[in-house]
Amino acid sequence: MKHSWILLLIILMVSCNQTKKEKTTETEDKSEMMPVEPNEGIGDGALSIIDNYVKSIEQAHKKEAFLKHKAISFNATIFFGGKLHLDGKITMLTNASKIRIDKKDESKLIYNGEKVFLCPKTANDKGARFDMFTWTYFFGMPYKLNDPGTQWELGSNKALDGVDHQTAKLTFEPGTGDAPDDWYVIYTDPNNNSLKAAAYIVTFGSAGDTSKAEADPHAIHYKDFTLVDGIPFATKWEFFGWKEDKGMTNKLGEATITDITFLNEEGTIFDTPDNAKEINM
Template sequence: MKNLWILILSITILSCNKNKKEANQSVEHSTNNKIETIPVEPDGGIGDGALSIIDHHLKNIEQAHQKDNFLKHKAVRFSIDILFGGKQHLTGDITMLTNATKIRIDKKDGSQLLYTKEKVFLSPKEATDKQSRFDMFTWTYFLGLPYKLNDPGTQWELEKMRPLRGVEHQTARLTFDKGIGDSSDDWYVIYSDPKDHLLKAAAYIVTYGSDGDISKAQEDPHAIYYKDFKTIDDIPFATKWEFYTWREDKGGITDKLGEASITNITFLDEEGSLFDIPENAKEIKQ
């Protein structure tokens, strides 16, 4: 009888240890050459207190791009030079709060775009710019994408590994809740390097101005490819952007459409009067 009780007790202990191990699955990742263990619940993170697999993936990207350090700064300013189809699209300086709630674009032609209090303004009033809202939000979104992964209204799905420049990258699809942004029908497929977790590319569609018919945008997705990373205040920034068509059935990025250069990246600790609306300005609603 004594031996029987010992056998029962041993089986019970082994069973408890197995259940405890399964309930506390974890994923290891490298940060600054140190291995950090982040608990990940089984079944996509249904359990209590642990990150889901997709949340863990997004967290890795945020850490790689030093999101916390970026948001410690009040604002960031950079110069941008964009070419599309061999033609100059935009040259100027962009200043934005790091939380993207205020934006200012000083264009080379002397005109100015401002976004504040959820409104877009163009100065001077006689200036014409049919793509004011597109320029206001597109380029700042591309710069700030690694810091906006968990914005309200974002929906994520982890997808398969996809090739990028001959290297397999982890991809994830981003969609938006209805009513988010100028067009909630946009989607993104982001590529992150499996080794350093930097965001290296993003396929996307632009549905703004489609009046609800997004079929044309769905047929012609584009992609931005981030390269030539430089570190500013310990934060990595891609200083060269390349734009391509994106075809899933042809392996991703295909024909080159344009490029952009990012220079003079600096952080500001105070916004002062940077985002004040000039007297000679008009609101752009569309």
């Protein structure tokens, strides 16, 4: 009887060890299959550090509330190099897929989502593409940071107005838009994560030679924020030269943004008017 108990105890010990081994192996297998968060993400399902950075900017600028509106219009008076560059009303869908600019000289630029038109046909088309897409991008930048083709790299802190701001570099995958070689260095407010400035280069029309643009980066500084329907908008933009090691240098221009208004319907705003000509972009 004594030997029977000893034999039973040995069988139980072997069985327990085998079960423990199987559980350990199963745990190790699951561990090997467990996905690792990219870009130093933390925790199961957590956003990566850079994704969280972009998300925090979108939240600061109320992206979800902004995109619930159909369209938005604003007046822009822009001086560059000491000269008036643009004075007019800009209207755009909040997803930026359609744009209209009504200038004070009564000329119009319209992007209907596919083509750009200038009205009247006799109007000066010099700089039309720049005006059509640059100012609307600067206005809507907080809502465009996660567009398809965007690539991010978290940077170091850089001083702005004597205060350190977190920065990150935005680049684009090849084939994104018509200027995939452009880049931006984003500055975010250390207190509320809003987008306060962006250094950038303009490479459109460079035919692949970006050396000139790389040698002369510019920067936009967003100031004097106001709330419209609870959404913050900068009503003053200042433009500067920019150096990687020095930040903003000489002032190049400024813009005043007024009468920011949301529109519930686009109506016929983006229809091609009579006496318009298509502009090859």
